[in-house]
Amino acid sequence: MEPLHHVAVLDEDALQQVREEAPTLTLSDLAGTFLSEAETRCQRIADAVQNQDAARAEYEAHTLSGTSGTFGAMRLQAMAIAMEVSCRDGGLTKVAEDLPALRSTLEEARRAFQDYVKSH
Numbered sequence: 001m002e003p004l005h006h007v008a009v010l011d012e013d014a015l016q017q018v019r020e021e022a023p024t025l026t027l028s029d030l031a032g033t034f035l036s037e038a039e040t041r042c043q044r045i046a047d048a049v050q051n052q053d054a055a056r057a058e059y060e061a062h063t064l065s066g067t068s069g070t071f072g073a074m075r076l077q078a079m080a081i082a083m084e085v086s087c088r089d090g091g092l093t094k095v096a097e098d099l100p101a102l103r104s105t106l107e108e109a110r111r112a113f114q115d116y117v118k119s120h
Contacts, residue, residue: 007075010112014072027120031113034071038064038106042099045083049096057095058087073109076102 018030041064048057065080079102086094 007078009073009075009108010116011072011074012116014070014074015116018071028117030071031117034067034073035106035110035113037067038073038076038109041067041080042102042106045095045102046099049092049099052092054087054090054092057092058084061087061095068109073112076105076109079105 015027015030019025019027022030041060044060045057045064048054048060061080061084065077065084068074068077068080079098083095083098083102086092086098
């Protein structure tokens with residue numbers, strides 16, 4: 001996968017919008033819920049690749065891209081979109097090759113959320 005360094009890790013405006021839509025939840029709770037869900041989706045993508053289930057991998061990548069965009073994890077969203085397209089095109093080998101980068105991007109998002117929570 002092409003490096004996604006040109007894509008922001010975190011879109012604070014998107015995250016602020018989520019905060020406004022769920023005013024009873026703390027920022028830490030929102031970030032924690034998203035990150036837990038994202039980790040689950042990443043694992044499901046890996047499981048689907050292992051089982052050669054392109055449709056399932058595509059669904060999980062699609063869902064990950066949607067939630068990532070909602071929560072402002074833009075680089076993770078871009079990676080999930082690329083994986084979704086690869087699945088649709090039958091490229092499970094490409095998706096398998098990109099799984100370490102997906103996990104790395106998730107960790108990068110986790111650090112960005114932690115930094116954001118600490119500063120707000």
